[in-house]
Amino acid sequence: MYNINLISGDGIGREVMDAGEYLLDKIDLEFSFTYGHAGYHCFKKTGTTLPEETVKKAKKSDAILFGAITSTPGQPSPIINLRQKLDMYANLRPIKSYEGVNCLYDDIDILIVRENTEGLYSQVEYEEDDKVIAERRITKEASEKISKIAFEQCQKLNKNKVTCVHKSNVLKKTDGVFKDAFYKIGEQYPQIEKNDYYVDAAAMYLVTNPQRYDVIVSTNLFGDILSDEGAGLVGGLGLAPSGNIGDKYGLFEPVHGSAPDITGKNIANPASMILSIAMMLNYLDEEEYAKKINDATEAVLKEGKIVTPDLGGQATTMEMTKEITRKILEGD
Numbered sequence: 001m002y003n004i005n006l007i008s009g010d011g012i013g014r015e016v017m018d019a020g021e022y023l024l025d026k027i028d029l030e031f032s033f034t035y036g037h038a039g040y041h042c043f044k045k046t047g048t049t050l051p052e053e054t055v056k057k058a059k060k061s062d063a064i065l066f067g068a069i070t071s072t073p074g075q076p077s078p079i080i081n082l083r084q085k086l087d088m089y090a091n092l093r094p095i096k097s098y099e100g101v102n103c104l105y106d107d108i109d110i111l112i113v114r115e116n117t118e119g120l121y122s123q124v125e126y127e128e129d130d131k132v133i134a135e136r137r138i139t140k141e142a143s144e145k146i147s148k149i150a151f152e153q154c155q156k157l158n159k160n161k162v163t164c165v166h167k168s169n170v171l172k173k174t175d176g177v178f179k180d181a182f183y184k185i186g187e188q189y190p191q192i193e194k195n196d197y198y199v200d201a202a203a204m205y206l207v208t209n210p211q212r213y214d215v216i217v218s219t220n221l222f223g224d225i226l227s228d229e230g231a232g233l234v235g236g237l238g239l240a241p242s243g244n245i246g247d248k249y250g251l252f253e254p255v256h257g258s259a260p261d262i263t264g265k266n267i268a269n270p271a272s273m274i275l276s277i278a279m280m281l282n283y284l285d286e287e288e289y290a291k292k293i294n295d296a297t298e299a300v301l302k303e304g305k306i307v308t309p310d311l312g313g314q315a316t317t318m319e320m321t322k323e324i325t326r327k328i329l330e331g332d
């Protein structure tokens, strides 16, 4: 029995969360749910985008599923705050092409592991005389932790290689630390192939020859840029899942936002949420169920019949969810 904390948020975050909860209810695993509020609606009711109660419930769960939030002007982002409060220092972004879905390459299957807490996202910027300076902080500790996550994920997903992406020819000190940490931790994984590229070359290869990657690990900014580049290769926000993990907590969420333009129409593609659920089950060591969910989603995408309008179909969010759930249960 797993305790899952559901934070649905705003807009289509709520719609795809309903879809996700339906699927979790039907499959052959036991879950109990707690519900947390966050985001714009929550702010209107309570005066805060992330109540302390939400953080408490999240901390008590085995895993957290997050929908999407509409940003509230002048208020902090609840998802960034939640990542910090729960020290979820690794951002996992799979980049995968699906048969039946229009994309630039039909054979991509990459996991990007992005450091979530330091690098150029330190938010430390200051003026000194006539200069404006942004701090790019890299620590050995965080670099080793993120490298370990990358190798563990590589092992878990039965992949063969981890590529470290950096710019140590220019950022000799900071990225020197990052690259050294990568190879040091790599020694504990002799069976996994390792290599490293400068970020400029890495970005080019991602376009010209993405098949050379299995798992990519990088610092905060480079990881951010490469994961959006990767998402562009395979097409469609409605298909992109993600995970945020640390030593204690794991939060899984679709990459898309609250999509006010399609809210209330029942046409949000539930696949990014459902694929995020598969990632969550992998995190909970339920690999077999995670695979079932991935396979069923792939099959529905390949058939292309019961899919939402963003994929060229006419199905509603729940119709597509029910079709994926049916395939999980019946195994066809």
Ligand code: ATP
Residues within 6 Å of the ligand: 012, 068, 069, 070, 071, 237, 238, 256, 257, 258, 259, 260, 261, 262, 267, 268, 269, 270, 272, 310
């Ligand atoms: P937010 O400010 O909450 O991020 P947004 O307007 O930027 O909202 P996104 O959710 O980021 O919207 O989506 C960008 C575009 O992609 C929108 O046009 C939206 O309709 C579409 N989109 C996003 N997610 C989905 C989905 N699950 N199914 C179908 N279309 C989607």
Ligand code: MG
Residues within 6 Å of the ligand: 256, 257, 258
């Ligand atoms: Mg957006």
